[in-house]
Amino acid sequence: MNFEVFSYESLVHAVAGAMGSVTAMTVFFPLDTARLRLQVDENRKSKSTPAILVDIVKEEGLLSPYRGWFPVICSLCCSNFVYFYCFHSIKASLLKGKPSTPSTDLMIGIAAGVVNVLITTPLWVVNTRLKLQGSKFHNPDIRPTNYSGILDALVQISHQEGIGALWNGTVPSLLLVLNPAVQFMIYEGLKRQLMRGVPRELSSLEVFVIGAVAKAVATTVTYPLQTIQSILRFGQFSSPTDKSRLLSSLRTIKSLLVNRFRKYGILGLFKGLEAKLLQTVLTAALMFILYEKIASFTFKVMGLSNSHYKKR
Template sequence: MSSEVFSYESLVHAVSGAVGSVTAMTVFFPLDTARLRLQVDEQRKAKSTPAILAEIVKEEGLLAPYRGWFPVICSLCCSNFVYFYCFHSLKANWLKGHKSAPATDLIIGIAAGVINVLVTTPLWVVNTRLKLQGSKFRNADIHPTDYSGILDAFAQIIRDEGVGALWNGTFPSLLLVLNPAIQFMIGAVAKAVATTITYPLQTIQSILRFGQFRDSTERSKLLSSLRTIKCLLVNRMRKYGLLGLFKGLEAKLLQTVLTAALMFLLYEKIASSTFRVMGLTNNHYKKR
């Protein structure tokens, strides 16, 4: 058991997945910025992704689409390292020489996703806050933050909101573990379908992670007595209609498909090259 969990093969897959995802996310990062703004800033009217990005650049500067890049990349690197390591370690112990199957990959992907969510959610909460800090919002209810960096964000959140706030959005994240599991089993097209289906949950996840709103009567009532996924979904749909649950979907789909395609290309190339150098190409890599 321990030899499979602590193995060079699992480490290579983890590092390859982390490097591939970080590179792909960096290339398509502005698309994620557009998506997050539309999810959290309810008063910002949905436009085409290029129009949203042009608006952000005009109002906040040329580098604004890359605001929060470093904490996001740190979180993504840790998250994908944990996910790929857990996936391949669990798979190696599960199969024990037996042939893999799509259903098996899906189950293992879900298990790896649950572990990943529980371990890395605090990083995603912090990077969501940092990515939106300094943004010009249309929603006057949003309370501005003043974090000097990742560690300061952790300290302020724990001090002002309690340790539990670091796991805001954990439940929708657990519901969303099917998303990366399907992506890993089938690929970018399935990822796009899964993203579309689960997008309303991703919207609520972003709102819960951000969690910075002024104490207006309506917002205070929402956050104190209706902080459940169901009520957040219903409230947003009543205010903005069904399409309000899908604000930013265009940017998310572009970012998801392009990032997934580039990430898996880099992941496969890095992993196969490493195994070839290690002399493990035929015995280990192809059995994946």
């Protein structure tokens, strides 16, 4: 089968990636709730992840750790479908079946990430608002919101804050395309090393370990920008009034980073990292296991050649 942008292979990878990520996120969703609270609510004291979740349950109810699950899952499904499709279609088109290299994986990951950010940022802005709606914040300056769902949030944000507000956090998100790009570069590189000389299907344990290592490195390196991204998506901050939107965004990022550093020190830039690492590493590891198994099973059922898939 020819390697084309629109191919069954790319579609299989996209569906498998979306299904794997949605399932994994559902399992570890409460950990993401703890991480987001620590990032956005500056007055909430840093504690262990279990302690934060206990506080949230006591303050807001038993199901509060799963608040905003549906919009997050919708956003994640769309986002990972776009990313996996772009990553594998671009890779197939460029390499034409030839072995890849870490630098190639990194550049393809960045390109796929840029496309993904530009298309799906409004969904992530909305899911951040919905996930935090109804929360009991320790910061009295945070204003409550009232959205009935994804579409209502999109409409309200557009009317009250302007259509551009749906792309709040786009600049740090574009910078953060390095996160999945580095993650995929490390994952694909480790995978090639394990399969070197003998093309085979990796065991679930092997996939779990290399997926966890790849995500841990990518998350730690980019975490300060992830914190700023969450704050910008939440929308409750004072931004500079530069005529240039790009310049304004860059100055906002700089201002938020500097203020957080001055107020809390270097550790303030990594507040919630424990919860984020716990959630994102476990989620990524489980996601890669499900992704590999679903893709492999689908290729076998459809009778498609997946030799290029095993050699990548």
